[in-house]
Amino acid sequence: MRVPAEVFANSKILEQVFRDKSLEQLVNVSTLPGIVRAALLMPDAHEGYGFPIGGVAAMDMDEGVISPGGIGYDINCGVRLLVTKMVAEEIQDTLPDLARGLYRMVPSGVGASGRIRLDDQELDEVLKGGVDWATAHGYGTATDAGHIESHGRLPGADPAAVSLHAKNRGRDQLGTMGAGNHFVEIGKVERIFDPEIARDFGLFSNQVTILIHCGSRGLGHQIATDYIRVMLGKLQDYGIDLPDRELACAPFQSPEGQRYFAAMTAAANFAWANRQIITDEVRQVWREVLGESGGEISILYDVAHNIAKIEEHVVGGIVKKLVVHRKGATRSFGPNHPELLPIHQKTGQPVLIPGSMGTASYVLAGTETAMKMSFGSSCHGAGRRMSRHQALREVSGKALKEELGAAGIFVETGSVRGLAEEAPFAYKDIHDVVGVVAEADLARKVAQLKPLAVIKG
């Protein structure tokens, strides 16, 4: 180990984390060249590909490596929270229509295609432009980008670093959700913990919200596949000896490291464009079902939770430029950080933590403590505690849909099997996970959301 491995957990979560390879993987991460201060694990941790999910690792920009496994296959998988001007009672009668409309409008499922098919030039523009491409083509408003992490566009994306396979997999997938744990969820603000920050974020009691969870689809997956292969082939040349081949990496400043970073950035921009197109689809359905009375839908925030970013952090009293890998971890920058949008300078950035289907989601705010303890990072969700196989053995999709319906949660899905795999009991208790984050002051609780309708792939 080059640095310590640190875990944020309570005793109950720690007991769950011990059941899989999360800790072994965290120790492996701590051996990577150029890692600084500590390898970190958030309370929603579970075993992943090479790196654990819920992992944060910051590498020295000049001496450290970049690893696709530290970002994940779904590059810039993330969460966007939309807020409406309506309260839950006002959509009670139209909720089934809204859910069915969203299911129809937002294509879902493994490999699903959307309504947009991009030619080579347009796809390159998406990879470079992210949300800017989408808004310039009428998918959203000019102010939308001002409410998104990094304005929904990272500089340095290079479409030439993205393979033909990756482009072919992505060219018809904008505006699609995918499968697995991805969803669009209509909810309401059930509880407010910090009225002042909630007001600044534009949240009020009983307000109808819409949460979108998805990423860069097949394009990001292929980029990870391509560059893991490339990096495995260069390990010996760079003298990198790994405890696990899934940690494949390359020096950040090497040609392979730079090329992967440029491709990853392109995928991140693609994912932001994807969530922007889905936002437009949500707005269309909202207008179709509710008409003018539905009012406008605006973006509260959009966070990436599978990404590597170049950031400045204080390490040993010195400000250093680091390549911060967040894999199943959300940025949680505190107040007055220069990278934050002006509207979040006073509050810290919104931190969006979706829970499992039947439970709750949280809106939190980033803190100064997170800057000191976790490279400005927090958890990203409830975190699985059970394999999909085991979840399938314990409940049928049909029974789960009925159970959720009885609890007042309307479900639309293209796969009842997939629904069972995502059963709430397959995840850790979101209240425990967020409780650890709040107690450690990695983020401050602002509001709790309750699901009303879930649309799943």
Next chain:
Amino acid sequence: MYKYHILPHTADVRLKVSGKNLNELFEAALAGMNEIIKPGFCAKKTKPEYTQPVALEARNVTELLVGFLSEVLALSHEKKCIFCEVRFLEPFWFLTYDHQKRPQTIKPRALANPAGVSPRYARPRRGVCQLQNS
């Protein structure tokens, strides 16, 4: 019957495959992956409608198997189909596949760069296991 077992994994899926030789191993891995992508599809298929040539090269058998599955997965998504069979025709590998529901509009074609990366990086090195070439 192909020998594969889908094993539990907290986040993803884990596949254990076995075979008496490399061909059997690759066939079992393909069958297992297809069962994950679309359960039961290949068991009820009728006849293959297309073949897709694939050329792969790798530094060792593990990378060759991972590369093979990655290539098939990418082609499955690109062409919206499941490849149910693999035939090993030296010096070619040929895949055959069935359509899914929608009509096929994309013609099979040779991939100029099957690894999806610069040939500079894909060039085999020590301990080469290479199965290609057109």
